[in-house]
Amino acid sequence: MTDNEKEYIKPELMACCGAREIKDGDVVIVGTGFPAMAANIARYTHAPGAILMQESGVIDARPKRPALSVGDPCLNPGAAMVGGLVEIMGMVLQAGSVDVGFLSGSQVDKYGNINTTVIGSYENPKARLPGSGGANPIGALARKTLIITLHDKRRLAAKVDFITTPGYLDGAGARERWGMAPGTGPEVIITNKAVLRFDTKTKEAYLATYHPDCTISEIVENTPWELKVAEDVHPTTPPTQEELRVLREVLDPHRMISIYEKKGYV
């Protein structure tokens, strides 16, 4: 670990956790912020052959500034292909060509189901959220999804108020019963405290690694279901010098990632 920097912020660590889930040659659907940074870290380090795309219609963008939305005009010049939603969501995602998709949500449950529709009841919402957008099809159709969320009892839930985007639904076998491709589903939940993975038998999320400044008991306490802990649980590997160099010098020289600290990712 001598290679690893001590000085980094939590969003940088989380972006690196996302990057490490991407293999060379993967086709990745990204949004903005974390997902774009994570996927690009991978592309500039161990996965130079990864192809990134945005649901709005862009394949292999080469933006000169960090995109502020999936429709940002900086995604156009330099891209390998620009089409529309039918091309990306239909001809690429639904056709089965996407390896990795990033997701986040206002609520994430122990099976990796995500709610971006409503807090409270659907008919009488406490808070009306944006809705699915591209999240549901990404959750249903990408080979694996990476979920990014804050680690607290409000964001994590034993059961979400509304399943907008499918994780493992109500457990093992449920996706397959609905006709979703076998072997697909959430791979990790990356939080500001830990990385959770999914038990192969029960499909329930368990603690795989804890971030260096967090404790297992603190993580268990802040998880609203009885969080199981992996036998080989260990600290999350901090960002390497190379990961940080790419992130800070190439991808995000203005350190826009630090706005996630203000959103609670500390």
Next chain:
Amino acid sequence: MSKVMTTGEAISKFVHPGDFLFLGGYICRTPFSAIHEIIRQKIGDLTITRSNAADDFDMLIGAGLVKRFISTFLSLGIYGLGRCYRRSLEKGIPHRVEVEEYTNLSLPMMLQAGAMGMPFVPVKDMVGTDLLNVRSFMGDNKYKMIDSPFDGRPTLLVPALNPDVAIIHVQQADEAGNAQIWGIGGDCQVGANAAKKVIVTCERIVSRETIGKDPSRTIVPAFKVVAVVEDPYGAHPGYTPGFYDVDFSMGYLYQQASNTEAGLAEFLKEWVYDIADRNAYIQHYIERFGYATFRKLEAAFDYGYPVNYGY
């Protein structure tokens, strides 16, 4: 035949109370000028649709003109949740919009089906989730689950959509309505071609000869189009590739204003009701924020290479 007219004429002639509208755009090429005109003319009782709706849909909802929304998503992007949308669904202010929920895969496919004259289309998303457990005004026709007649597997069918009118904003069109875009497409092409009539607003009207110099860029053929409007900066505060960038400060202004009903009313008075047309809107923008701020929005030059259509 020239279909060129003003935004005011196009909207009053072709958009009627109770219509089902597809409003194109995906942050890019939002037909904001036409949307402001709908608000000015107070054409209500509308059903509206598009994938990834934003401030334009929020504003129409806040203005009380929307009865039904065939939705995938609505937010103000980096400025968070749609304030008017929330007030409508949480508090019934000014009234509760009826929402039918789909996704950024299923809705474009429904428009695609509509554009191709198909009655419905199978899609592979939404299954197993609560999106199948909520139905609104489309009732049983929101979707059907069947066993595929080919392999017996569970298959979700969603209906084709054919809006009464599509309104799209494009870079350039000719006087007959051949409309050309470049850059991110969203669901603009399928939405426009699914509609019975298309209103095209554009940054510039060009000759039929110019269209013919690069016909691969045309997304809607003239015979679908009923009106062509030249409205420079017509997508502001959204962007149009090659013309101007997103105006985030205006987006922030709208978010702040739309936090309250009173704020929204003031915003609509200042930027919509008291404004005659897009020229007056831009004039007001320059008076309010200065010419330098306005000029900053202007796109840099980043030309593609001309292509050879020779044979």
